[in-house]
Amino acid sequence: DTGVSQNPRHKITKRGQNVTFRCDPISEHNRLYWYRQTLGQGPEFLTYFQNEAQLEKSRLLSDRFSAERPKGSFSTLEIQRTEQGDSAMYLCASSFSYNSPLHFGNGTRLTVT
Amino acid sequence: EDQVTQSPEALRLQEGESSSLNCSYTVSGLRGLFWYRQDPGKGPEFLFTLYSAGEEKEKERLKATLTKKESFLHITAPKPEDSATYLCAVQDETSYDKVIFGPGTSLSVIP
Numbered sequence: 001d002t003g004v005s006q007n008p009r010h011k012i013t014k015r016g017q018n019v020t021f022r023c024d025p026i027s028e029h030n031r032l033y034w035y036r037q038t039l040g041q042g043p044e045f046l047t048y049f050q051n052e053a054q055l056e057k058s059r060l061l062s063d064r065f066s067a068e069r070p071k072g073s074f075s076t077l078e079i080q081r082t083e084q085g086d087s088a089m090y091l092c093a094s095s096f097s098y099n100s101p102l103h104f105g106n107g108t109r110l111t112v113t
Numbered sequence: 114e115d116q117v118t119q120s121p122e123a124l125r126l127q128e129g130e131s132s133s134l135n136c137s138y139t140v141s142g143l144r145g146l147f148w149y150r151q152d153p154g155k156g157p158e159f160l161f162t163l164y165s166a167g168e169e170k171e172k173e174r175l176k177a178t179l180t181k182k183e184s185f186l187h188i189t190a191p192k193p194e195d196s197a198t199y200l201c202a203v204q205d206e207t208s209y210d211k212v213i214f215g216p217g218t219s220l221s222v223i224p
């Protein structure tokens with residue numbers, strides 16, 4: 001059990017550019033969650049996968065955000081045409097089953113200049 | 114709509130001074146309530162899961178309790194290394210088991 005791995009740890013980009021983050025969950029965890037966290041706030045739910053199926057996506061999530069989980073393994077989160085308001089920590093978590101706790105990675109910190 | 118609130122927003126304690134953090138929640142169908150600890154620059158670290166009213170869990174100086182509308186995290190004789198943000202989250206069984214977090218309580222324990 002090597003834990004949830006997120007890459008990169010930090011990303012600085014210019015407004016209008018596209019960025020992609022990767023999350024590798026704990027092996028055999030079939031559920032994968034993406035959250036966004038800004039300073040002083042709790043994690044905000046973005047989207048959730050069970051295996052390769054995306055079960056729910058936050059209503060707050062702009063169409064500029066898209067997530068995939070091909071073959072039910074790693075996941076990617078892409079943000080198109082980034083805006084300064086997208087600057088945040090993006091957290092990934094995985095869990096073994098429906099009633100298991102989430103295990104988090106250490107996040108990708110995005111700064112949009 | 115599911116909602117989680119936490120109080121206080123921030124708490125400063127002297128080392129050894131016990132206190133409690135509150136988590137109030139509204140959820141359509143509670144699958145479970147989680148407590149996490151988060152240190153600066155890191156992801157949340159799992160502490161406890163509570164599933165039904167009346168349930169209690171303990172770990173070192175921490176004890177979590179659950180009622181039908183709220184949960185408490187009791188900290189007994191805290192140490193400086195307990196300083197962190199404590200997050201509460203609820204899992205909604207009526208919404209694909211989505212997990213919603215509260216804003217957290219920032220705890221500082223002064224030596």
